[in-house]
Amino acid sequence: MQKFDVLIVGAGMVGLTLALALRKTSQLKIAMVDTLAVPELDENIDVRVSAINVASKNIFANLGVWSALENSRVQDYQHMHVWDKAGLGKLDFSAKDSASFPSEDNLGWIIENKVIRHALWQQAELDEDIHFFTDNKLASISQGDSEVFATFATDSATHNSASNSSSTPTAPIIAKLVVGADGANSWVRQQMNMAMIFKDYDHHAIVATVECPQGHNNTAWQVFLPTGPLAFLPLRSAQSASSTAGIADPVNNLCSIVYSTSPDDAKRLIALDATEFAKELTAASDGKLGDITLKSERFTYPLTMRLAQDFVKDRVVLIGDAAHTIHPLAGQGVNLGLLDAAALAQTLTAKLNEHDDNHAELVNTSDLKAFSRWRKSEATEMITAMAGIKQAFAPQQSPVKLIRGVGMNILNNFAPAKNRLIAQALGIKADLPALAYQKDAL
Template structure:
């Protein structure tokens, strides 16, 4: 029987970040179960991208992953322009407002995972198991996993970083709070000949938000169009030319004449929140614990902070020789409360934004537009909003801070 300190189910961005973070902060041994290696990068950008904020970027820097990402391809952006299609009000955010070089970076998911994968493969304390778990048993002090075609595994803890449809969450029978947003997201890559300063654009349409995220090639954007399931299907069925016309019209031509540069994909948007993020010796992080509306692009950042925070907790327990001690439950429950509270805060914020930009009668639309323009002129209010988007908080994991500020608590 193979024995590890930690068993991670799911080798996506969050699971691999946790594995590297645990190894960075301790000498604990880790096994990651995932039978899908990263796809080879092509010359064309991947459709699925993430808006990585400064807190997540710092995690990648402290794990020595950031140079691998930047050596592939990424796009920092210095500005954000948000406007209301109906009311006409707008907000303009700039990195200069908070004395930063940029507001974040748009990176293809496969680029991030490839960089993390390379780093994981170079760490002798991390084992990749490219098979599926057949069954899982929970003892008082260990977790037992049967692996297809391999020896069983024993570990002190198991972590589910296996996505929104988490296998581990199902195995431990963890109840979920669930809400269907009744929206689908349509994602694609589009091009324009109008080359602008790297800026994230978002327009709130009556049917939902439409975001344009700048990619590494000038004039290339990843779009996320959140709308009703019916309209998403209709948009996906349009000819490339007609789709481009509708997209250009929806964005008020602010990015110039747009053209479709990829396949279009749609997926349903749902809010999920696990009742608890841990049960006995099983812990949930990332989308396995929570999913939120993508309108602010904070879902992956929330998951990466989960990973960094859990690594802090495991490292502290190991340092105090309490990793397998009964006292570990107290520390892990504190971790779970913290991360659940952050998830609830983010879910509530997304709901508030969604409601603010919901269709309104004409007089209230005018008032909403006036409110946006007013906020745009109030520098302290804008600075607060930007710092929230950057991931700046009073309570952050050690790996989300610059190295001189590291403190495992």
């Protein structure tokens, strides 16, 4: 039997961020269970990327991992260009126009998921009180009055070496709290019968890496097509990441695409050969990035809105995709999850008595309910916003398209409204966890 304060199921970006955040402000002993191998970094660019906003960057900086990310592959962008394929509307955003956060030079950063997870994992390995269990999956969770009991399955998975990995990964774990950070199909959520609201977006997403001869120009591009949005997110290649400082980087022509479209259209697009698929991307983007070339495999997956009815059940908490999933058209999913992690760490450690070695105050029912309301409210707000944007750009009759285009152009020239949208994109809002602010403000 092994005892811990917190058991985190899922050592992805959100779970690892929670572990580091808990350890930053407490002496809690953490167990992390995940059999998914931490990726080794090579020159192959991951097609799965995340758009990191300023709030998330601050979290990484305050946890000591931002410098490692910057030394790997991080692509900043200062501009966003959004346009309506079916109309005349367009929106242009620039970091220099932000009145909400004038000290920030960027609107955000595009980073491969494997790069983020690798940096977080390496940082967590340095902490002797974060223990990894990578040999076996969990088999069951049961709650007692003051603890949670978790057992492992008996079948072995491939072992991932980690400096703090337990020598007896199959031994049961006792913890005061279990956190499900194990993704959209959360095993923890299912095990605890935590109810979920869901809705099919009737969209499939296609992700891939492409080359754009016109260059991405440190810009995130998004066109709203009749079937759904197509985003071109600027990428930093392995060559550009290793470029000599002070020398202009010639390699700025890679983008990650997120193409959200109807299931039938996604099936058609995936069936095309690489050349024909690239031609469709060039036409869809009005040639603004040049004649596009496909540089990776294509992957597709269905898009579903999910929202847990409650993020907390007794001594079990859900965060990240285990608690909510949203449409990727605004790229805010991972940022929501990272804020969940920072908020939960803040909630759990705010009232800990440094002289209480048993951490008896760790699980406070009223505090956990407040956390659930806090994070569910923000997730609901984001889900509602994404649904509104998706509906606004659904195929419409000509008069509606005209009004939509006029509205976009008016908004594009109305500074107060644009500044508010820029602040939303940056993640700058009221009631952020302390870790989401700049280090100087902590």
